[in-house]
Amino acid sequence: MEAIENTVGESPSEESNLVEAARAGDISAFESLVRRYDRNVFRIAQHITQNREDAEDVVQDAFLKAYQNLGQFQGQSKFYTWLVRITVNEALMRLRRRRPERTVSIDEDVQTEEDSMPREIADWSPNPEEIYTQSELKNILGKTIQGLPPSFRTVFVLRDVEGLSTEETASALDLTVPAVKSRLLRARLQLRDRLNKYFKRRDGDTRREML
Amino acid sequence: MKCSDFLKELTDYLDNDLDASTRAELEEHLQWCHNCYVLCNTTKSTIEIYRDYKLYEFPDDLRSRIRAAVITKCQHQTGVPKGAVPQVQKEPPK
Numbered sequence: 001m002e003a004i005e006n007t008v009g010e011s012p013s014e015e016s017n018l019v020e021a022a023r024a025g026d027i028s029a030f031e032s033l034v035r036r037y038d039r040n041v042f043r044i045a046q047h048i049t050q051n052r053e054d055a056e057d058v059v060q061d062a063f064l065k066a067y068q069n070l071g072q073f074q075g076q077s078k079f080y081t082w083l084v085r086i087t088v089n090e091a092l093m094r095l096r097r098r099r100p101e102r103t104v105s106i107d108e109d110v111q112t113e114e115d116s117m118p119r120e121i122a123d124w125s126p127n128p129e130e131i132y133t134q135s136e137l138k139n140i141l142g143k144t145i146q147g148l149p150p151s152f153r154t155v156f157v158l159r160d161v162e163g164l165s166t167e168e169t170a171s172a173l174d175l176t177v178p179a180v181k182s183r184l185l186r187a188r189l190q191l192r193d194r195l196n197k198y199f200k201r202r203d204g205d206t207r208r209e210m211l
Numbered sequence: 212m213k214c215s216d217f218l219k220e221l222t223d224y225l226d227n228d229l230d231a232s233t234r235a236e237l238e239e240h241l242q243w244c245h246n247c248y249v250l251c252n253t254t255k256s257t258i259e260i261y262r263d264y265k266l267y268e269f270p271d272d273l274r275s276r277i278r279a280a281v282i283t284k285c286q287h288q289t290g291v292p293k294g295a296v297p298q299v300q301k302e303p304p305k
Binding site for chain 2: 039
């Protein structure tokens, strides 16, 4: 079985030139950095906050904060990893504001290993696109990932959707590498388990599940 | 190798982050354990489908509007970005 390849598009020297120029006050250089990463920042923000308006605000606040603090960025990490860290913090802050009754923290680790143990193992239909329309599929994927605790959701999104390495994810979230791996495994298994009811291979009717 | 041992290594296996001998042990297990084979396959599909179907598109008009707002706010900053500003995000180590 082949491993999954991760790709993060980047051009390090060009990027460090942009960061350097932005730090010197070149606003168009900073705008280029915004263009480069705003889709990623928006996606991460929306995954964490689960709210469109909050995500829009997070994009603005995260880039503004990055700009204000460029003087502090020493280039010891990638600009993107640093930006993701700011984004995650801003998004978690919004989430806490919206759900004051619940403690929301990237450190939350409330579930036990058993919670992630596969409940049902069944082959999936080879091509879910043939069972569901694109909008149905997006609906299923959105609903399913919303059910994960924020700490698992965030690790999964950074690592598997946005393609950060395990080490970059750990840096961005201020977690250890083993903690990232543990959450990632549990997030992946829980998502798999929840998607199982939609995608498992059935005889005859493949659309028995309600959307 | 037991299935529970396989499960512990699943993430590193899918991320190709294992030494050759551990990888060989897992692949030997996959040859005879149908459950782990299916679990591995469907977990891989889970990752791929989320990666392929990136949720939450950022529409171009919204993107332009937010970018313009960001740049306007940045332009109104005084003495930045060179000056140190409070509320610093700690830079993660390399």
